[in-house]
Amino acid sequence: MHPFTYIRVSDTREALNAGRRGGRYIAGGTTLVDLMRETVERPEALVDISGLPLDEVTVTERGGLRIGALVTMSEAAAHRKVRTLFPVISEALELSASAQLRNMATIGGNIMQRTRCTYFRDVTADCNRREPGSGCAALEGVNRTHAILGTSDACVATHPSDVAVAFAALEAQVRLLGPDGERQVPFADFLLRPGSTPNREQALRKGELITAVEIPALPRPLKSGYLKVRDRQSYEFALTSAAVALHVRGGLIREARVAAGGVGTVPWKLPAVERHLVGERPSDSLWTAAAAKAAEGARPLQHNRFKVELLQRTVERQLRIVGGTK
Amino acid sequence: MSTELPESAVPPTTDAGESSSAPTRRTFIATSTAVGGAVVAGGVIGGSFLAAPEEVAAAEAPPSSRVSLTVNGTRRTVTVDNRTSLLDLLREHLGLVGSKKGCNAGACGACTVLVDGRRVNSCLTLAVRLEGAEVTTIEGLADGDRLHPLQQAFIDEDAFQCGYCTPGQIVSGVGCIQEGHTGSPEEIREWMSGNICRCGCYVKIVRAVEQTAARK
């Protein structure tokens, strides 16, 4: 680990001040400390923001949710409002990592997680995300766990978060605070696809701080849930996953929110699946037909071809779990 | 060193049990390397912390900070290299080797300790961030010679073999019980999955946690 200076800030003004000068924010630290130890991350200064008052979960005026950036994963998962309004968020969180890590990691940090791509994490390997222009060792390497969607010739790494898949599905907004004030970025625009600049991962400006993730209200009743598919029963990143939220009224699906994880370079929203569902009557055949669209545009690699089929089946399964069967 | 004070029962007063005046040899090694170095006090915003990074490189010692934390009921004030994890602070500087390093990456749970009552991976916790924190390790669970019920249950159920993951399992189990995730064996299995046991003692670990939770 490279040496760094450390400061603790107690209000957002101090934080922004430090962030503006290039300090690296640290909250739960579960990703950052790990990657610093691998020397993938080499911040010169850590700005400890854990003392900032960004640790509340609140219901917004219209019935949405605002989850403070510093709410831990375990707090968010256990929060009564999260559990009742958006079970998909609780489920995604509780299927992530381990109880210990969820006690440390925060919501803001979770969506800032960096990829688990083995070549990214190994500083002796070629990786455009870590070292632009060095190449992508995963393209022709061992790539069973890599992405099939949103990839580019520069990078095929997945985004590892589970809850970010739920946020993507629910069309969350990321609230940011920077030197120029507050702004809000749609989740879909916050995490960037690699394109030719995989080193740019988030739509963050220098020194900007995530203050909250906001989930917009959805019509009720709303059923939602998260399915995670992985080799091991627990404590593993997803091979595939699906976050689904459905609003069914009068026997018809009026609103559908669907996204997939483990398959995209970013949490992968599935608008084609959603469009196929809206206005239809829930049925097994509908789930199958809608899920068939989940892998549209997939570009599998040598070892992850199975993810195309697995993704469709994962989405189909989760549509059935949330939407029920006849 | 006192390990008899259960951290929740007797809140340590500021200086009671202060141990920095009598550092262990390991602590001494750590502090002596900081002499002459740029010691950045935690909580104080260094006006020039990034102004001249080359100064850091040229310094005689890496950036360090002074931290006061409570470990198993004993207040400790130590000067740590900013890079030092809580796990390394415990093992290399405070002589508390009960918390284990299995992966040093948050992937095995052997390093599990309680920080302010919550189970965390001490390998991913920078010690410098623990100003004012209360840390409980495996060494702090027993009440004198009387084992914590979960420790006794581990012995009774033979819930370990090599013993290396055991401190982390037990501390994690204490956390699991406190959190109330012991409603069924299945729930315990899931909520104890952050602690790998390569000897494969899981079924007995679940039994030990289940019995201890039921006794509460």
Add this chain to the structure above:
Amino acid sequence: MSPQPQAAVGAPLSRVDGRLKVTGKAQYAAEFDVDGAVHAVIVDASIGRGRITGIDTGAAEAQPGVLRVIHHGNAPKLPYRDNAGSNNPPGRRQRVFQDDRVLFHGQPVAVVVATTLEAAQHGASLVKVEYDAERPSTDLHDAERDKPTNYARGDAEAGLRDAPVRLDLTYQLARNHHNPMEPHATIARWDGDKLTVWDKTQWVMGTHDELAAVFGLPAESVRVINPFVGGGFGSGLRCWPHSVVAALAARETKRPVKLVLSRKQMYFGTGFRPSYEYRLRLGSDGRGRLTAAIHDIDAETSSYETFTESVMGAGQMLYSMPNVSQAYRTVPLDVNTPIWMRGPGFASASFVIESAMDELAHKLGVDPIELRRRNEPNEDESSNLPFSTRRLRECYTVGAREFGWQRRSARPRSRREGDWLIGLGMAAGVYDPGRYPAQARARLDADGTAVVEAATSDMGPGTYTSQTQVAADALGLTMRTVTFRLGDSLYPRTSPHGGSATMASVGTAVHDACNQVRQQAIELAVEDRESPLYGVKADDVVVRGGRLHVQANPARGETYRTLLARNDRTHLEAGGSYTGPPSPERHSYHAYNATFAEVAVDATLGLVRVRRMLGVYDAGRIISPKLADSQAIGGIVGGIGTALLEHTATDHRDGRIVNANLADYLVPVNADVPEVRAIYLDGEDNDGNALGVKGLGEVVQVGVAAAIGNAVFNATGRRVRELPITAEALL
């Protein structure tokens, strides 16, 4: 000698070191507080093969706290004497920092020594190494094979040709890493030319001998200490290069040095269970009686050492058949050298043989247990020796009854619960337990307590406890009054703590030493006019709870304390030994099991989840039932890993292991292991060891993967001949 009453042996006791382990006070190798110790971190080669052309240590050395960077350019030449009797395989062992060659990705190329761990780690990341890299050869399927080791009886080609039923199956077995929870670690300290190391090892004498050989030291100049081993499963069976690095660094810096491998370094700094390609051709008659088997076995080894293991044994003797031929070829690759891993050889071969038996049973419409019964041999057909004990039939019977085997449908894919397909499978297991020479020393003190010592280890099975049980009964003492010590090369020499040999070998030596001490006491008493036992025949005296008495008249006797005090004896002492199995061998001595699995396979997602497992063991006498139960359950859990999760993945372009960590190399977690049960058949095996044991640590993992694979077939109708069995094979 009168048979001693058995109080401790066979009793379900808790671990004697349990309290130390649950309080965090058990000290593992890296946890000794050695005065003035500094830290060392190894720099690993980042190419898979080639030469080092330059090393720039300037940035590292400029770091505060960094004391020295040692590499091939500045390291002293080390004697590296031959070390006969070691576990070093044939070949030329890796010699640390002795030349510019890189033999595999991750090989140590330098070591940074610093006053703090942080400085050493940072320093290691700053060492710049330049290479002349070549493309390594790391693919088992794409490399030259060595000449085979062969076995043959009968005419297997003809037997197969004439067989009415034939199978031709090829299996791929992934490389597995032991991944004990405790990383390998060494603390080395020189006092003049005497070297003391605290080293994680399953064999303190092995590390002792190797360090003496490498540094050219007389045996008495090296001491190795390791009272607690945080798991091994075989990874500690030889002295690895990092232990040499630590000792070298300590000598060069004149400071005690602590070196702990990172989890990543465990993947190339210690050995592994080699990957295999295993083709099995099997012939049988119409009723399933085997007529011929041809085994073509390819296994990886390193370019510099030829590692082999007992992968041929099971194919020669598990089932009766007239014609067998085997060709076992090692394939030298640019990788580090493998080492035995739990159930070595047998676990790998059993996946193949027991999966094939299941295929044969299905093909013939015969119940898999019945098929195995039809092929039960009357003697060991590889040696023509009678079995000492072989109670495999009983394992099947008990297992079938306890597991509810009759509920299994012979037709695959016939049981479904929601999205899950449910299947049952079983497999037989066999292991050839080791019996190696061992010595022990017992001392009975005047206060009536005893200390027993042997240079063995306890990597988790409970050596401390079970040897105390043996010693307590032989001495006629309570468990509390006996202390068993291990893990120090100053203690009497033993062979490696592995191969299921410890109880048969060390236990017998302990038993012998303690018997001698007891006998000394008895003789002292019966010849002592002042003893109530004076004049009694020594053979009629037993000792119980520290008190000697006439067997038929418990009132007549006295305690050890009284006896020793009256005779002014501070202690009685004796050395015991075990010389190994009878030679020539009179019996075929093996441990057996029948393992049963019930799995659920998600019909559409392809996920396999174990629901319950049972192992039934014929392992001879069980000294410590509570601990043996844990060991068996642990072996099954290890087998679940091999079956469904574990796979060391290598990028063949540069030989890099891409999942060298515990997040990507998957081992079972708690949620993967619902219900596991172990049953040991009562009984003993008296072939050549006084305790009647057969050893159980290895056999418990043999057959597990096959039982799971067979259950997957029963659930799905899909036969997966590649380990691990993952979702993509079942979609």
